[in-house]
Amino acid sequence: MIGVTGASGRLGRLVITELLQRLPTDQIVALARTPDKIADLAVRGVTVRRAEYDDPATLAPALAGVERLLLVSGSEVGRRIVQHRNVIEAAVRTGVRFIAYTSILHADRTPLRALAEEHVATEEALRASGLAWTFLRHSxxxxxxxxxxxxxxxxxxxxxxxxxxxxxxxTRADYAAAAAVVLTTEGHAGRIYELAxxxxxxxxxxxxxxxxxxxxxxxxxxxxxxxxxxxxxxxxxxxxxxxxxxxxxxxxxxxxxxxDSHQLSQLIGRPTxxxxxxxxxxxxxx
Ligand SMILES: NC(=O)c1ccc[n+]([C@@H]2O[C@H](COP(=O)([O-])OP(=O)(O)OC[C@H]3O[C@@H](n4cnc5c(N)ncnc54)[C@H](OP(=O)(O)O)[C@@H]3O)[C@@H](O)[C@H]2O)c1
CATH class of the missing domain: 3.90.25.10 (UDP-galactose 4-epimerase, domain 1)
Structure with missing residues (x-):
């Protein structure tokens, strides 16, 4: 099964929409802090589970059976290192094999340091986790x-x-299409995509x-x-x-x-x- 965190958010929802076009519904797990916001997805047959980054007790049950996961970075700047580590640790415990993570463009050298710090720490946690990973670094x-x-x-x-x-x-839809490609096709493990x-x-x-x-x-x-x-x-x-x-x-x-590396359009097979x-x-x- 393929899981997407932050599925109640604008990006996460678009990723689920992309996955619905590529996979049988019963292979998709939508993870949300507030599952009520995505009740419509449950009606469509998507498995909806509660996953609160701050509450590890919700994370292992939410990830049961998930093999490939998109970790959508949280929206609470300043709290995200702990939150993302919680997800990664739960993923290791539950047998997730692969995590794609939404990072920031040129995370290691961007002048946007205030935002990049948490993304770099999350990338480091993924490198150290033993899981296969892909960094989707977004402009x-x-x-x-x-x-x-x-x-x-x-x-x-x-x-x-x-x-x-x-x-x-x-657009979010462009990035969502890239995430869906990485989640549903092989050959992305260990790759860092600078997406713009x-x-x-x-x-x-x-x-x-x-x-x-x-x-x-x-x-x-x-x-x-x-x-x-x-x-x-x-x-x-x-x-x-x-x-x-x-x-x-x-x-x-x-x-x-x-x-200007055009990795996003290359990944999604169409211009952005x-x-x-x-x-x-x-x-x-x-
Ligand atoms: N590249 C850019 O231009 C850009 C711009 C803005 C944000 N971002 C990053 O990209 C992410 C996705 O963007 P977006 O537009 O989809 O943002 P969004 O609409 O605000 O969605 C954020 C998602 O993260 C979830 N979330 C936040 N804190 C959480 C927690 N503690 N536990 C579980 N889930 C949590 C939210 O859940 P709820 O629905 O329950 O709140 C929501 O589903 C953002 O979270 C942020 O890290 C990037």
Whole structure:
């Protein structure tokens, strides 16, 4: 059986959708902290089990019979090393043979150190576990920009602090397809995939595309990280969150999200979703 943690999340759910196209339903185990959120999957015949990263007592029963597992990194930054180790330890005990883990692009050298630390520690735990592993190191989700794009469409101004940095984002659906390939085909053990979109774009490109899609010109206003933080606070973002976002922007300004190896499209056998298509979908759905 193939298991997916975080199946109630946006990425995990898309991975389950991909697996349903590739495997008999009774081979899929959807693991969630909050199984109620994926009750619809249980109705479709997917095995749904509770798995709380903080509670090892839930993890071994949840992993019973699972041979290949996608460990979706948790969303509680600062707590994830212990949480992910709990999952890995339970996997070793229950006989899981292979874990694919969603890490961060260029985890070992990214300037986004605040995020990378927990991913690097998890990668190390997997290397030491004796299990077969694959690291799916993700660049940014294109969807991370949806709120800013909507604001830009409303105001005519896209605001950021990444200058002309290149951003090789891909959609969650692209990354989910890659995870499904790795879970359902052989030859991935010990591989580190740097997964990023085929297209590298800048904030100026994004502003232009938003203008073209919406029919109202949008310009990009580039700020220093300090001014970007102040801008976010002025917009109502709590200062601590604004600080984190400004630090991320400073890292992205150093091309932290740029990768031109095209490993994602090679893995999924199709081009990644173009930025323009993602932007268009955001305005088509509302
Ligand atoms: N590359 C990027 O741009 C990017 C952006 C954001 C996040 N990420 C990372 O990628 C992961 C998946 O992204 P996403 O968009 O699917 O995030 P998401 O929609 O927030 O989903 C996160 C998933 O993790 C589960 N989870 C969190 N803490 C848990 C715990 N203690 N025990 C068990 N499950 C737990 C959540 O369960 P509940 O439904 O119960 O909350 C949810 O299913 C994130 O968790 C984060 O590590 C990457």
């Amino acid at each position: 940014w989700y294109t969807e991370n920009y949806e709120d800013r794009v909507r604001a830009a469409a409303a105001t005519g101004e896209l605001v950021g602090a990444t200058g002309e940095a290149r951003i090789s984002s891909a 979109g085929d297209e590298a774009w800048t904030m100026n490109d994004l502003a232009r595309i938003v203008g073209e899609v919406t029919g109202r010109p949008v310009t990009y206003r580039n700020l220093t990280p300090e001014d970007y933080k102040a801008y976010l606070v002025q917009q109502g973002t709590p200062p601590a969150v604004a600080e984190v976002l400004a630090v991320l922007e400073a890292g992205i300004a150093q091309d932290a999200l740029f990768d 979703t173009p930025l323009r298509e993602a932007v268009r979908s955001w305005f088509a759905t509302r």
